[in-house]
Amino acid sequence: MSETPVAEPGPEGPGFVVRAATAAEWATVRGARLAMLADPSAAFGHGPDAEAGLPEQHWRDVAAAWAEADQTLQVAEGSDGTWLGVMGCRVQGEGPELTWVWVVPAHRGPGGVTDALLTAVEHWAQPRGDALSLKVFTDVGRAVAAYRRRGFTAVGDPVPAREPGRADWVMRKPLR
Template identity: 40%
Template sequence: MARPELVIRTTREDDWREVRDLRLEMLRDTPIAFGDTLERALGYEEAEWRTRAKRGESAVQTVVVAIEGDRWVGTMGCYVPDAATGPLLVGVYVTPDRRGGDSGVTDALLDEIERWATGRADTLRLEVHEDNPRARRYYERRGFAYTGHSREYELEPGGLELEMVKRLR
């Protein structure tokens, strides 16, 4: 049976339930990757989830999702924390059975983020955990390079987030 068409779009406030469910899946699957904990996220009220869902409608940040049929299979976000450093890619997640080059989910999400970021800066930055080799290899294949900068990861004392950057134009 053929898979449903993959739709990439920004999130909206009305998506708060799906945003919540995907975020909880993310935190269960890869607890070191998202700067949050499952325990904390389970305590969020509806208002917090609505705020998170509205990020896709913002002029200063974006959140995009990949949807197959009625199933949310991935997400990425981007915002500009500092005009000097430019857009920062955050919240990258693809559900386990849709990971890998042949699914196209990760590439479709990153293509959309890069389009958004290109309108704002010449480069796109990200931070990836040193113990996430699959993500690191993917970003390298997509043209990201290590800057040599790193910072301690707040949820794992002694763990590092490595900065990578890609030239967009």
């Protein structure tokens, strides 16, 4: 069995550090994903029931995939080891794409966890592309406004979302 590399710490804030998740943290990745899907903000399209029954191997595979070179899952970890938020980034056809964005409600807002996670993702993405893109449901105004405050702009008209009856904004932020 190979040893899991120790994640390098990234930006810090009061009471937390940002770092990349490791493949060995599959159970915590699962917990964060289910908490994300249980969020009442309607930002994720479906609830946790759709993924809660997935087998352990699925979550091991998900965590291992996040640890690959072409993607990262950045974690804001509290001083007690609790994950306060996550942001993922994958290199897609047009460059880095932000995904799996979630912060514990008590830690949301300007500054703090959200900005530290985004800074870490941007740092990871800069050598991989000229811009960071994302998709966000058009009807989740708080999320759209948060991305705009952080330098993202909508590209074109809304596009159909994977969730029936909903649309996404495609947003981009220059990295260079």
